[in-house]
Amino acid sequence: MKQKIYFASILLFFFSLIFSCQPKYSKLVKSERAYVVINDSTTTSDVRFDSLIAPYKRIIDAEMNEVLIISETPMVKDQPEGLLGNMVADIVLKKTLEKLPINVQEEPIFCVLNNGGLRTSLPQGEITRRKIYELMPFENEIVVLTLSPENAQELMNYIARSGGVPVAGIKMGIQKNEAVNIFVNNNPFDKNKNYKIVTSDYLAEGGDKMFFFKNPINKEIVSLKIRDVLIEYMKEEHKKGNTLNAQKDGRIYIVENNEIEK
């Protein structure tokens, strides 16, 4: 005990030396940081809050607990490509082409979304309407933009710089911030062609700094919400007895890693 006090006084002496020149303000002298996981006994629910939530929860559960489809696999977002992004982009492109029939050989078309717009992961097993609301909580609508070859090229490089975003109908490599080996609808990228881009109204307005979307050659409002087409597709497939699945198929791949700006 004596030893402890002895050591303490030495330390206190040092501290007072250090801080004697700053009488007025506090100073950080020690930082102790730990990582504590709270267990069940310390984080049991507060019943008062349960009852505050209950009336809201009842309304939501009634509509949101509906099972839309069964997923074969958990899906999370990832870069350069991820199961979740591939699945969403594929459905958005498919549903858009159902609504707006386009000859893709004459008018190349592909889908570009953003990782920031995918707001949660999907579990394996039952996918509820609630999960799709959590995945896509925004009221974003699908738009189809026609871009000049220059703007399309700029979009490709944006995708490359970002390390990969959810896409469908396109295949490309990323080599040090640049898009390489680009194929759209299985045809090599043609610098003399306009391209149609299926995306969200949020991105079309320049969201996520996709400013090259701001002055397109043409802009078509499809009048479909992204969330609605996801839900519709899943219900249709479920009805047919199909399950939900997704693959990583190398639609975006790394040739050489991006350099990080300093």
Add this chain to the structure above:
Amino acid sequence: MNNRRIFLKQALAAGTAIVAFPVDALESYYKKELIKITVLHTNDVHSHIEPFPANDPKFGGLGGTSRRAALIRKIRSEEKNVLLLDAGDVFQGTPYFNFFGGELEFKIMSEMQYDACTIGNHDFDNGIEGLVKMLPHANFPFICSNYDFSNTEMNNKTIQYKTFLYDGIKVGVFGLGVELEGLVPKKLFKETQYLDPVKQAAYQAHLLKKDLQCDLVICLSHLGFRYQNKKISDVELAKRSKNIDLIIGGHTHTLLNEPLLYKNSDGKEVIVAQVGWAGIRLGKIDFYFEPKSKRKFVEGTSLVIDKNVSNA
């Protein structure tokens, strides 16, 4: 539950008795006299009222506002001076927001007795008017020092800073929002003017520390933790700042296992904290002040709101 004990045990196990002895003695010496201020914080809760279901690929079983409320209540019963803060993006992420526009989120935060909140980009998701409409459900102030709302419906609905007094220790809080252009559709944020966060932070922190003589200055930030490009972030702000002791961050959903320390432009330490998103963790930073000279210790932890017992 005693973090200091856990820390000391780990220190004892890892280090030598020579290191651990004086720390232990010093602690017991100080604990008798020090004034402890406990800062609790959340960010980007995004309408996650209920816990993630057990089968979620990333956050199975984590979070939930009823549990967070119980945890906060427990901490309040143990600590005298508790400051509870949120770094923005309260809104958007579950059907609770689509259905009720943020009403329940604000009611819950009010019941938990939040002291202040700053404004995140997604708090504009139902437009300025959508946010204004929900304000009556919040009994805590919205602190934002770099959005000029004068030409919007939010005019005079936010404050630039707030000070709190605990046993003679003065704590000042100001708030910073992220650049809205290119992130939030203009039709949602309307005439909100984004002001340079570095300049505003310098001004507010000087005001709080020097003019109002706060012992502790906290920046409640929705700038984001750190970026690969030059975009302003909490880490950048910390390095370029003066007079800020703690930055409680949000926006990038960054899961820091412990708050990080950076040196500011005066060579003094700034703590940068952020606890992921969706209410899966509650940040807890304890400051210890000596009443006379007001020296302080700091203890930072991150509490995971989880069912399972373990020390990670």
